[in-house]
Amino acid sequence: MLIEEPQQLDRTFAALADPTRREILNVLATGEVAAGTLAARFPISAPAISRHLRVLEHAGLITRRIDGKHRRCRLEPQRLAPAMQWLEFYRRFWSESLQQLADHFDPPVHPKPPHRRSHGRHPRN
Numbered sequence: 406m407l408i409e410e411p412q413q414l415d416r417t418f419a420a421l422a423d424p425t426r427r428e429i430l431n432v433l434a435t436g437e438v439a440a441g442t443l444a445a446r447f448p449i450s451a452p453a454i455s456r457h458l459r460v461l462e463h464a465g466l467i468t469r470r471i472d473g474k475h476r477r478c479r480l481e482p483q484r485l486a487p488a489m490q491w492l493e494f495y496r497r498f499w500s501e502s503l504q505q506l507a508d509h510f511d512p513p514v515h516p517k518p519p520h521r522r523s524h525g526r527h528p529r530n
Contacts, residue, residue, distance in 0.1 A: 410487070413465065417488045420464035425449065426457050433467060433480035440469065440476040 420426055425447060432438060432446060444454040458478060461467045465484040469476050 416464040420460050420466055426461055437477050437479040
């Protein structure tokens with residue numbers, strides 16, 4: 406598999422590694438939200454939320470824009486596509502590899518035809 410921007414993939418996975426950032430993305434999946442409103446949803450300080458938002462923005466997973474007095478955040482779901490493609494490649498790879506291994510150690514069993522009893526009679530030639 407060819408990865409066009411390995412640093413971008415690293416930033417995406419680093420951003421997704423934190424549960425607070427994943428929850429921020431879940432909230433933003435419902436639509437654009439003001440940063441202050443977003444910060445109020447979490448039991449951490451506003452500066453901590455701001456740091457999480459910077460990480461997500463640096464990874465390209467969100468955009469922030471100024472709207473009057475508010476900074477509004479929006480999810481950029483298309484930026485998850487390279488990570489999803491990377492994961493799908495390895496999901497298929499491991500599924501196929503594990504199936505081959507299972508087939509090697511437990512080959513399909515073909516049922517044998519039932520054994521016919523002669524009931525004591527032998528065929529005559």
